[in-house]
Amino acid sequence: MNTASFASLNLAPEILRTLTEAGYTIPTPIQAQAIPLVLEGQDLMAGAQTGTGKTAAFALPMLQKLLPHASTNTSPARHPVRALILVPTRELAIQVEASVKAYAKYTKLRSLVVFGGVDIKTQTPHLKTGVEILVATPGRLLDHIEQKTVQLNQVQMLVLDEADRMLDMGFMPDLKRILALLPRIRQSLMFSATFSDEIKKLSEDFLIYPTLLEVARSNATAENVTQKAYMVEQVDKHALLVQLLRGSDATQAIVFTKTKLTASRLSRQLQRDGLAADAIHGDKSQLERIQALDAFKSGKISTLVATDVAARGLDIDQLPMVINYEIPHAPEDYVHRIGRTGRAGASGTAISLVAPEEERYLKEIEKLIKCEIRKETANLPAHPARHQRTERHEERSHAPRPPAAVKRSHDAWFDKPYEPGVSTAPAQPQPEAPAAKPSARPMPALFRRPR
Ligand code: AMP
Numbered sequence: 001m002n003t004a005s006f007a008s009l010n011l012a013p014e015i016l017r018t019l020t021e022a023g024y025t026i027p028t029p030i031q032a033q034a035i036p037l038v039l040e041g042q043d044l045m046a047g048a049q050t051g052t053g054k055t056a057a058f059a060l061p062m063l064q065k066l067l068p069h070a071s072t073n074t075s076p077a078r079h080p081v082r083a084l085i086l087v088p089t090r091e092l093a094i095q096v097e098a099s100v101k102a103y104a105k106y107t108k109l110r111s112l113v114v115f116g117g118v119d120i121k122t123q124t125p126h127l128k129t130g131v132e133i134l135v136a137t138p139g140r141l142l143d144h145i146e147q148k149t150v151q152l153n154q155v156q157m158l159v160l161d162e163a164d165r166m167l168d169m170g171f172m173p174d175l176k177r178i179l180a181l182l183p184r185i186r187q188s189l190m191f192s193a194t195f196s197d198e199i200k201k202l203s204e205d206f207l208i209y210p211t212l213l214e215v216a217r218s219n220a221t222a223e224n225v226t227q228k229a230y231m232v233e234q235v236d237k238h239a240l241l242v243q244l245l246r247g248s249d250a251t252q253a254i255v256f257t258k259t260k261l262t263a264s265r266l267s268r269q270l271q272r273d274g275l276a277a278d279a280i281h282g283d284k285s286q287l288e289r290i291q292a293l294d295a296f297k298s299g300k301i302s303t304l305v306a307t308d309v310a311a312r313g314l315d316i317d318q319l320p321m322v323i324n325y326e327i328p329h330a331p332e333d334y335v336h337r338i339g340r341t342g343r344a345g346a347s348g349t350a351i352s353l354v355a356p357e358e359e360r361y362l363k364e365i366e367k368l369i370k371c372e373i374r375k376e377t378a379n380l381p382a383h384p385a386r387h388q389r390t391e392r393h394e395e396r397s398h399a400p401r402p403p404a405a406v407k408r409s410h411d412a413w414f415d416k417p418y419e420p421g422v423s424t425a426p427a428q429p430q431p432e433a434p435a436a437k438p439s440a441r442p443m444p445a446l447f448r449r450p451r
Pocket of ligand 1: 024
């Protein structure tokens with residue numbers, strides 16, 4: 001396959017122009033694989049995460065295919081929704097639509113994003129003027145469908161982005177309702193980081209003879225991201241965090257917590273410590289979330305405390321540091337989290353603060369990424385409470401531990417270890433890494449359903 005340039009992928013000049021302006025010279029592996037297939041009209045089931053360049057992988061051929069419908073006519077009837085992109089979170093919706101809009105800059109195609117948490121009335125007038133490409137979260141799209149502010153009977157392309165996360169977040173009933181409203185003859189593209197049985201089932205329900213695209217999972221762990229873990233008592237985490245944030249050369253950091261409550265509390269504590277911090281999590285209003293994210297992206301705040309759901313899929317340019325204040329219980333979440341740094345070929349640091357009761361989760365992570373994370377010793381001032389707790393911990397550590405809760409996937413591909421050194425997000429111009437050779441092959445029988 002020719003991955004030499006975007007021009008060789010037969011994209012129209014008005015699309016190539018934006019890529020040149022954005023500095024994209026070489027398609028990423030998922031783009032090189034997906035673009036020709038989408039242009040051919042095939043359904044796709046692609047294993048790729050945010051960070052691999054997958055937005056352009058579906059958006060560029062989508063624009064190319066919709067170009068004949070581009071029109072300057074002001075009549076809404078001339079601008080029906082022809083492509084629908086469903087995503088699980090509001091932030092991702094905003095991000096994806098911003099990319100689509102940027103790629104469509106020199107075309108006459110219109111795009112719009114609709115998501116919950118904001119007044120629906122603000123979205124309706126825009127919808128009514130007509131858009132060819134609609135990016136939506138499922139719940140809000142259903143609201144618009146109920147209010148008859150959107151028609152989906154002319155959708156010819158559907159993208160289901162982060163399908164695995166949609167399932168995790170319980171979107172299945174909403175998805176089924178939306179899919180039932182789409183024309184049966186259409187092209188469907190599904191992107192998912194995992195190929196669990198549920199994902200296969202979902203793909204059977206709405207893809208027709210899809211091609212399976214496997215691009216090695218984005219794993220910046222080996223080369224770009226320096227990983228460290230501090231074995232530390234829970235009571236010391238806050239002091240250590242402040243020390244790390246203040247002492248580091250990194251200008252910005254995302255600090256991950258497991259719960260919304262911890263995220264809120266921690267960001268308030270950090271503000272009291274004099275750090276420019278804010279939190280982003282599911283209990284915040286949409287406006288607050290957008291403001292916090294914008295403040296972080298523009299550099300107004302240096303620390304963003306986030307839960308996994310809120311931070312999923314975010315593309316923050318040049319983020320130098322990720323700190324796991326609490327260790328995720330699902331090891332895959334660790335990879336998603338640290339994937340926020342070391343993007344686009346930049347280097348990054350991922351630091352985990354591991355309390356004794358979290359050690360077993362760290363072991364699960366090490367097993368998944370197939371490498372041992374370097375352990376560091378925290379250099380903290382003496383703390384009487386810590387001393388007592390450490391003694392208690394030493395006593396406790398002789399007692400047998402319950403077995404670690406292993407989250408199993410049902411698919412052999414997902415159980416494959418991460419391959420150190422294989423990065424699939426070469427945002428810097430560079431040839432496709434041979435070790436990460438992606439494969440395009442017909443979908444296994446399990447994925448097929450009769451026409
Ligand atoms: P995504 O996986 O779509 O979130 O993309 C991750 C990042 O890679 C985004 O910041 C894109 O702007 C960037 N990107 C996507 N494709 C390319 C490319 N071919 N060359 C350089 N950067 C890219």
